Amino acid sequence: MSLNRQHAFRKIYPLRVFGMALGGLLVSSVLYEQQAGWPLWAVMVLTCLLWPHLALLHAHFARDRHRAESLNLLVDSAIAGAWVPLMHFCLLPSVLLVMVTTFDKISTGIRGLWLRSLPVMVGTALLLTLWLRPAPQWDASLLVVLCSLPLLIAHTLAVSMSSHRLIRTVARQNHLLEELRRMDAHTGLLGREPWMQMAVECHEAFRASGQAACLMMIDIDHFKLVNDRHGHTAGDEVIRAVGLILRQSIRPSDFAGRYGGDEFAVVCPQARLDDALAIAERIKSRIEAIRVRHVPELRVTCSIGVALLRPGHTDVRDWINEADAALYHSKDGGRNQVRVVEPA
Ligand SMILES: Nc1nc2c(ncn2[C@@H]2O[C@H](COP(=O)(O)OP(=O)(O)OP(=O)(O)O)[C@@H](O)[C@H]2O)c(=O)[nH]1
Numbered sequence: 001m002s003l004n005r006q007h008a009f010r011k012i013y014p015l016r017v018f019g020m021a022l023g024g025l026l027v028s029s030v031l032y033e034q035q036a037g038w039p040l041w042a043v044m045v046l047t048c049l050l051w052p053h054l055a056l057l058h059a060h061f062a063r064d065r066h067r068a069e070s071l072n073l074l075v076d077s078a079i080a081g082a083w084v085p086l087m088h089f090c091l092l093p094s095v096l097l098v099m100v101t102t103f104d105k106i107s108t109g110i111r112g113l114w115l116r117s118l119p120v121m122v123g124t125a126l127l128l129t130l131w132l133r134p135a136p137q138w139d140a141s142l143l144v145v146l147c148s149l150p151l152l153i154a155h156t157l158a159v160s161m162s163s164h165r166l167i168r169t170v171a172r173q174n175h176l177l178e179e180l181r182r183m184d185a186h187t188g189l190l191g192r193e194p195w196m197q198m199a200v201e202c203h204e205a206f207r208a209s210g211q212a213a214c215l216m217m218i219d220i221d222h223f224k225l226v227n228d229r230h231g232h233t234a235g236d237e238v239i240r241a242v243g244l245i246l247r248q249s250i251r252p253s254d255f256a257g258r259y260g261g262d263e264f265a266v267v268c269p270q271a272r273l274d275d276a277l278a279i280a281e282r283i284k285s286r287i288e289a290i291r292v293r294h295v296p297e298l299r300v301t302c303s304i305g306v307a308l309l310r311p312g313h314t315d316v317r318d319w320i321n322e323a324d325a326a327l328y329h330s331k332d333g334g335r336n337q338v339r340v341v342e343p344a
Contacts, residue, residue, distance in 0.1 A: 078124040082124045222335075242300075242302070266283075273308045
C-alpha cells in the first residue's frame with residue numbers, strides 16, 4: 001500500500017470540514033424554513049460540523065488508513081442520502097447534496113467508489129423515508145436558494161481548479177516523456193532519429209534561404225581496444241564523458257546526437273567552416289583530457305570529419321556522407337585530428 005494512499009485522509013480532512021460546513025449552511029436554511037425541531041438541528045450539528053473531525057480520528061487511528069478513509073467517504077454518502085428525506089425532499093438542496101457527494105467520489109479516483117456509494121446513499125434515503133414518512137415539500141425559498149450558492153460555487157471552483165492542475169501535470173509529463181523518447185539515455189544527447197530529423201530541417205532551411213550550416217562526425221579512436229583492455233564499464237564511462245563534453249562544447253543553437261555506438265554527430269546551423277573547425281578542435285582536446293576513475297592510465301582520442309553544407313548536397317545523406325569521408329581521412333591520417341574534405 002503506497003504511503004500517499006495511507007495519508008490521503010489528511011488531505012481530505014480540510015476539504016471535508018469546508019464542504020460539510022457549506023452543506024450545513026444549506027441544510028440549516030431548509031430546517032429554518034421548515035421550522036424543524038431540536039432533534040433535527042442536533043443531527044445537523046453531528047453530521048455537518050462534528051462528523052469531519054470524527055472521520056479524521058477514525059482514519060488516523062485505523063490500522064489500514066486507506067480502508068478507513070474509503071469507509072468515511074461512504075458515510076459521507078449516507079449522510080447526503082439521509083438529508084434528502086430529512087429535508088422533506090426539498091428539490092434544490094437535495095439534488096445539490098446528492099450531486100456534490102457523488103462528484104466527490106468520482107474525483108477521488110478510487111475505482112468504483114462512486115458506484116458503491118450510490119446504493120449507500122439511496123438505501124439510507126429509502127430507509128429514512130419508510131421510517132419517518134416525511135411529506136414532500138419540493139419548493140425552495142429564496143433563503144434556501146441563497147444558502148445553496150456557496151456550496152455550488154465553491155464546489156464548481158474546486159473541481160475546475162483540480163482539473164486545471166491535472167491538465168497541466170499531464171501536459172508537463174507528456175512533454176517530459178517526449179523529451180525522454182528523443183534522448184539517448186546513456187549520453188543525454190539526441191537519439192539518431194530525432195537528430196536526423198533536425199538535420200533534415202537544417203538542410204531544408206539551407207535550400208529555402210541559403211542559411212549556412214556545418215556538420216561534424218566524431219568517432220572515438222580504437223574504442224574496441226578501450227573495451228578489450230579496460231572493460232565495458234570503463235568504455236561506458238568514456239561514452240558518457242564524450243556525451244557531456246559535446247553538450248558543453250557546442251553553441252546553444254547547435255545540436256548533437258549519438259549516431260551509432262561510438263560515433264557522434266553535431267550540426268552547427270549558421271556556422272561558417274572556421275566556426276565549426278574551432279568547435280571541433282575544442283571537442284577533440286577536451287576528449288583527450290578525459291580521465292576515467294579507477295583506470296588512470298586510460299587515454300582517449302577521437303577523429304572528426306567536418307563538412308560545410310553546399311548546394312551540391314541534394315539531400316541530407318550527401319552532407320553526412322561528406323562529413324563521413326572527412327572522418328575517414330582523419331582516421332587514415334593517423335587519428336586524433338580534425339579533417340575537412342575540400343570540395344572538388
Ligand atoms: N562500452 C561500450 N562499448 C560500445 C558501446 N557502443 C559501441 N561499443 C563498442 O565500440 C566498438 C566500436 O569499434 P569499431 O567501430 O569497430 O572501431 P574502433 O575500435 O573504435 O576503431 P576506429 O573507429 O577504427 O578507431 C565496438 O567494439 C562496440 O562493441 C557502448 O555504449 N559502450
